[in-house]
Amino acid sequence: MPRLTPDKACEEPGLLLDARYELIDFVGRRDELARLTQWRDGNESLDVLLLHGPGGQGKSRLAAQFAQVSDQCGWQVLQARHTTSPGAGPVGWPKVRAGGRRTEQVRTLLIVDRAECWPKDGLLGLLDLCDGRHTRVLLIARSVRGWWSPLKDALRDRGLPTRSIGLSSLTEEIAPEKLFCAARDGFAKMLAIDDGLPGTSPLGIHQWDRFRHVLALHTSALVEVCARLLPGPERTAAISSYLLDRERRYWEDLYEGQRIRLPVGKLALATYTAALTSALDHDAGLDALACLDRGSADSGQVLADHATAYPPFNGHTVLEPLHPHWLAQDYLALITPGDPLSFETSEPWALRAPVHLLATPTQSEEKKAASTWPAWLRPAVSTLIETSQRWPHIATGQLVPLLTDHPHLALAAGKTLTAITDIAHLPTAFAADVASSLQGLGEYLHMAEDAEELEKALEATQLALDLYHALGAHEPADAFVSQQAESLSALSSLQRRTGQLESASQTAARAVGLYRRLAHEFHQVAYARELAVALYRQAQVLASQKNWYEALAAIKECLDIYRAEYLATPNSLPTTVFIDSLYETRILHAEVLASLGRTEEADEIRRQLTTGRWWYLSW
Helix, strand or coil: CCCCCHHHHHHCHHHHHCHHHCCCCCCCCHHHHHHHHHHHCCCCCEEEEEEECCCCCCHHHHHHHHHHHHHHCCCEEEEECCCCCCCCCCCCCCCECCCCCCCCCCEEEEEECCHHHCCHHHHHHHHHHCCCCEEEEEEEECCCCCCHHHHHHHHHHCCCCEEEEECCCHHHCCCHHHHHHHHHHHHHHHCCCCCCCCCCCCCCHHHHHHCCCHHHHHHHHHHHHHCCCCCCCHHHHHHHHHHHHHHHHHHHHHHHCCCCCCCHHHHHHHHHHHHHHCCECHHHHHHHHHHHCCCCCCHHHHHHHHHHHCCCCCCCCECCCCCCHHHHHHHHHHHCCCCHHHCCCCCHHHHCHHHHHHCCCCHHHHCCCHHHCCCCHHHHHHHHHHHHCCCHHHHHHHHHHHHHHCCHHHHHHHHHHHHHHHCCCCCHHHHHHHHHHHHHHHHHHHCCCCHHHHHHHHHHHHHHHHHHHHHHHHCCCCCCHHHHHHHHHHHHHHHHHCCCHHHHHHHHHHHHHHHHHHHHHHCCHHHHHHHHHHHHHHHHHHHHCCCHHHHHHHHHHHHHHHHHHHHHCCCCCCCHHHHHHHHHHHHHHHHHHHHCCCHHHHHHHHHHHCCCCCHHHHC
16 A cells, blocks of 8 residues: 555544554554464464454454564465455455565465455355465454354354454553553654643543543544644544545445445434434334434334444444544534535434434423433433534534523533533523523422422532533623522522432522622622522521521521511512512521420411411511
């Protein structure tokens, strides 16, 4: 193959990931190399071994290393290509790999990459060409699904031994950070970037569990290097386009080799679904596909075809997404119309796909407990938010309408939601509206008695508070303080009702502190009223903790605020809200006094509350 030059690499950085260029030193895999060597040096005239593992696990690089070692040991190394592969020649004995030796009497190592894309008859015909030669046939495949078992049976009928090696993650043998840094340094050298790179990986230790495959580490390293060359989404898009083109060719090979039954368009839809939902159990996978491929009766076959291309990591799920995570996100962006970079790869159906997959049709369903939500709701919303950070057309065209029309989706996002405040192409007002919707949802569910609904209310209110805090970090110092105080006050009540008394006590104190400040600085009746509500909720928490004297002090301050408001407008009838709030406070006042042994005072308050409609006149 042509030599990779720095200019060519800068023009198409994805080429740096091609294992054939061997830009990164081969490391590890001692056990696998030992097993391959033992197999190669066996006594059989013809022997077949399958090396399999998910895409990006390092199969091709391991095979290349084994081929190089075998060549040095006097073996003739050949590579067979299926006729649908780029650069493939006519059917027959393939050309010698560069560096291989030809002799009259030679031992041959034949490497068959993407073996799962070959028809069974094609593989058996290739083995017939090896008859009479001292040959080792190394098959390389991502998946064993649907093709390896029938081929093994055919090979056994011919008396040929068959073995397989499942390739585990190299990160189990070598520290991921070491692999990352080696790749980054190798790419930087090729691109002539010799400054500005940190000595260690920028990723925290807690993030390494996302990198199951070596390719995920290498692509992330390349993204860091390319940050010196390309801005914004173009940084990953240049790499993603290369990798995704390679995936599409792989799909076409699978289809031509009859390893998948449905056209590649169905696989594109399944890959899109997987990018949003992440891996699901089989039934949930069928349901998710049904949302996008409406009216289709072949969802089961789509899942089967997708599993052939992308075997599940744990063996029990479907819709394994592309790795690393940002590649799956870029796939979402590049297949969705609306950005110049997605022009050639976009599909019209992707415009409305998130709505079909995520949107709940009725308000009543929006109030349902989180346990009844589809399994994919939280990962899908989180993925949309993360994708929106780099792709404006996803943010404005899909994320904003979804969260505006369906506030429960914001709740489903969990902690990822606060990232919307960092999306430069979204206005502050949008995040504020989302926070307000969550606050409203929390207040609605606050009235529930069901434990699941209360937990959902708690989560909604906490997310609203987190959003207001995040918004405050981007605005002047006093921005969103009143909203934070309101969320804290509501949160303290929910924490008390769910038994989190210590947290409730701290939260209530924070709410009271903020409302004191607002009431003092702005001298507005509304803030004084909210301070009274916060004090009442604080007293409830303190009473639940049996801190009677502190609860009594909070109640007295609360009553002083109500009395001042009442006396400020002596000629006006109090509002219903005022009367109800004062009534609840006086009931709590009586309970606290009774708990302190001041029963006469408590009884007097109760007597006043039973005098009828005009009880507050005696207060």
